[in-house]
Amino acid sequence: MPQEYVIFLLDDGVYPDSLNQNRFYKKIPQNAIFEQICMDATLNCDQREAVNTLSGPLLVLAGAGSGKTRVVTVRIAKLIDTGISPRRILAMTFTNKAAQEMQKRIASMISTHRENQPEISTFHSLCVRILRRQIHNLGYPNNFSILDASDQNSICRKVLREIRVSDASLKPRDLLYHIGQWKSRGISPKIATRDADTDREHLAAVAFRRYQDELTRCGTVDFDDLLLLTSVLFRDYPEVRENEADRFDHILVDEYQDTNDIQYSIVKSLSQKHRNLCVVGDDDQSIYGFRGSDVRHILNFASDWPGAKTIRLEANYRSTEAILEVSNRLIRFNANRYDKVLKAARAGGQKPRIEQFGDEEHESKQVVTSIRRDLESNGRQPSDIAILFRTNEQPRLFETELRKFDIPYVLLGSHSFYDRKEIKDLVAYLRVIHHADDEPSMRRIINNPPRGISANSVSALVEIATQRGVSLWQVMLDNEALQTLKVPARMSIRNFIETIRSLQQTFSENLELSTFHSFLSAIQYKKEVLRNSEDEAETEQRWASVEEMANVFGAYLGRKRKPTLESFLEEIALAESDFDDDKDDQLDRNAVALLTLHASKGLEFPVVYMVGLEEGLLPHGRAVAAEGPAIDEERRLAYVGVTRAQDELTLSLSLTRRKWGRVQEQNPSRFLFEMIGQADNPHDAVVKRETETTNH
DNA sequence: CAAAGCCGTTTTTTT
């Protein structure tokens, strides 16, 4: 067989020194060398086994910092090395970042023909691709648009208003949460209604039905639908399922502890035939329960897949022994888990510090002072340092403080770019241009900039639309329906329809950067920006967002061989394109990272500051109120945080904190006591009793 | 119909 693939290693990892010295094994012909380099020299025996177990169901229980990413990528390389065609391999990740990272790493080990790459994608983008081809089976339009969080919220609000639910009994946010939970478990409105225990839940279930009808009416789907509809498609259309399943011989799921029921069923559908399913994850790092992830999937893997092999990676190459000791002690407080104890490959190390401050301002000042010390006298680079926090309100103070001393920083993970008003407006326009039935977007722009279509007129039309079960756009096109409005409003709507139509024309004719600019002038957006700004500085700032949007568009056009408005919007909705390129650049350009604990998963930093270790914040107040498993998840979150640190870890807390303008007393987090061994561990008690009895 | 001003709520985490 001609060797199409070339393998070489440029991966930083835990190589023995001898290997590190000449680690640019460029384009070494494979086989023997591959064995030698990847198998013997650079992997420990557990890792080697995980890489070598190429067929059948396999569970890799990878502890924090155990070299999971390397195992995954080397395993894929190995599969290809044994002659499996790359395109027959599917690797699923949960974030786009992880997918890109994996792609990059594999590309650094193996060069394959660009038409013949392993498919590495998130669940969401995989499902979008399937749905674009197949969703007509379920009666949705193929050009469905994807709802973002704020659209979801406004639909929830509308639905609740319609069924006259007062805000006090069920808030849009709560409804959204319920819907998310239901959808991630594949529960339909009907079943939700039937199984509702409380009045509140019943109400939510009724609203759920309406919400879903509303989506169908607008020809849109939400994030959860992408997965849910795919699983429905697989269930009801076996030929579709087989078609998709037949595309792959090997499936790999990263971060398996984060799968929800739907993702689980999709994975199962795709791999039940060949059973070559490798899942990798760490039950101790399951932190997405709030969006339906269920640790039980990883805990039950062995019984789900008879004959499955389990491999534990318990050596930790990331953190020092001192840090790991604290981490291990903390996570042992959780009950339902695989009992694994990470062993430090790096002995000794500095003990984690705990620092307590009077208020959150002092906390931020001191942390930044300490960061300055790291930079000035301890020889650290800004990019060596991370500040981790629980909620997104926390970083503000740290930002101001860092800015004060001109320390470069990046605030990671917040989608702030797409939260800006200008961006939202422009995206809404583009969505309407692409798919005028997209009602949430339509409502956003219909009178923005003001063009004489009042809110009253809009709601009158929406009412008709709801009654008829068609979209707002359909009603706007209906002359008869327009008769209910006053003449000026009618005229304005006709003008607006013309504007949209001509824009649709413009965008369908040619898609280039200039299209975007003529679009901006067509809607006179500059004027709108001016109108909304108090002063020149604000205008400038707002217009900068608009220009950035143009850049994103331009970058997209440059990247795609066959650009379409549809795929551009899709990238935005799934945040697929790394619009954070800028941020990554900054990260490369050496900046302190500020990120939530959730966003920190999978990353590592030599120096970590974990801040706000207080009851009510970590564990979060809601979790404290809910008790039980919710607290366990918070503990895992804390565990994820401490295991990010390679060399130095500082845990800090503030004894008071301002919330909604009021100063509140705070207590140190229970996790702190657990970490330093000043809390009783029920699980230790069990172990102790057992040893006592055996002794007697 | 648009702008200004008042009121009440809000924040857990994300694809």
Add this chain to the structure above:
DNA sequence: AACGGCTTTG
């Protein structure tokens, strides 16, 4: 403290 929705005013 800050933002969004609603009401009043121009």
